[in-house]
Amino acid sequence: MPNFRHAIVVGASSGIGAELVRQLAQQGCRVAAIARRGDRLKGLAAEFPSLVIPVEHDVTDYARVPEVFQKATGDLGGLDLIIYAAGAMPTVGGTEYDFNKDKVMIDVNVLGAIAWLDQAAVRFQNTKSGSIVAIGSVAGDRGRVGQPVYNASKAALTTYVEALRNRLSRFGVKVVTIKPGPTETEMTAHLHMKGMMKAEDVARFILRKSDKTGEFYVKFTHRLAFFVIRHFPSWLFRKLSV
Ligand SMILES: NC(=O)c1ccc[n+]([C@@H]2O[C@H](COP(=O)([O-])OP(=O)(O)OC[C@H]3O[C@@H](n4cnc5c(N)ncnc54)[C@H](OP(=O)(O)O)[C@@H]3O)[C@@H](O)[C@H]2O)c1
Numbered sequence: 001m002p003n004f005r006h007a008i009v010v011g012a013s014s015g016i017g018a019e020l021v022r023q024l025a026q027q028g029c030r031v032a033a034i035a036r037r038g039d040r041l042k043g044l045a046a047e048f049p050s051l052v053i054p055v056e057h058d059v060t061d062y063a064r065v066p067e068v069f070q071k072a073t074g075d076l077g078g079l080d081l082i083i084y085a086a087g088a089m090p091t092v093g094g095t096e097y098d099f100n101k102d103k104v105m106i107d108v109n110v111l112g113a114i115a116w117l118d119q120a121a122v123r124f125q126n127t128k129s130g131s132i133v134a135i136g137s138v139a140g141d142r143g144r145v146g147q148p149v150y151n152a153s154k155a156a157l158t159t160y161v162e163a164l165r166n167r168l169s170r171f172g173v174k175v176v177t178i179k180p181g182p183t184e185t186e187m188t189a190h191l192h193m194k195g196m197m198k199a200e201d202v203a204r205f206i207l208r209k210s211d212k213t214g215e216f217y218v219k220f221t222h223r224l225a226f227f228v229i230r231h232f233p234s235w236l237f238r239k240l241s242v
Pocket residue numbers: 010011012013014015016017034035036037038040057058059060084085086087088089108135136137138179180181182183184185186187188199
């Protein structure tokens with residue numbers, strides 16, 4: 001794992017984000033752990049008292065992001081890694097169109113990411129260093145019947161992060177997109193799927209890739225399968241009804 005000293009994890013109160021905080025702290029990295037559920041964050045901080053700084057924040061409070069970002073980097077004493085792990089995927093029925101649910105996904109998965117990662121982009125462009133990591137999803141690779149807006153939100157996030165990568169690589173900044181498949185977390189608890197990945201394994205993979213510019217599937221089989229799926233013509237993909 002790369003040797004990070006100061007990190008921000010946004011979406012740190014459960015699932016993959018909480019595991020990222022634990023694994024970073026275990027290697028001695030100071031981490032600002034950001035999310036809305038302060039009790040969960042305090043629990044993490046209690047596990048690593050001098051290393052984890054809990055920060056209660058709602059990523060849809062976009063106007064406050066610059067101030068929260070500056071305070072977190074000040075409290076940490078620097079920044080060499082930011083991971084945007086916050087995400088929302090409400091349950092959506094196969095024939096349901098609920099704008100309120102759809103808006104939450106765009107607000108958290110896309111606009112929150114832009115609000116936070118823009119801050120990191122400016123800082124790292126100036127320091128000519130640092131790693132920016134965003135958690136996309138295999139779900140962003142195609143528009144599927146089950147989760148139209150979740151798919152669209154992850155596709156938008158992936159494209160935004162690709163553009164950051166193309167802008168910032170010339171300044172020596174690493175920009176990384178990770179595309180996990182189904183992972184056992186609170187987000188997927190209602191799915192009762194077999195064979196899901198463990199959050200700790202996904203977090204370990206993310207940290208291994210965090211100083212490697214590029215886009216990464218967590219499983220090799222996903223890389224192969226989604227290469228094929230991405231290249232299905234739209235008329236054929238529609239017939240598969242997945
Ligand atoms: N689980 C999967 O199968 C899977 C697969 C591919 C990609 N992903 C992605 O992986 C990332 C982590 O998800 P997870 O599976 O670990 O789910 P999770 O346990 O539900 O974690 C989601 C995190 O996002 C935070 N969050 C949500 N809304 C927020 C808001 N308005 N402000 C601040 N933080 C907010 C939550 O914190 P609070 O509720 O405390 O605010 C929580 O820490 C997400 O981007 C998800 O889309 C997950």
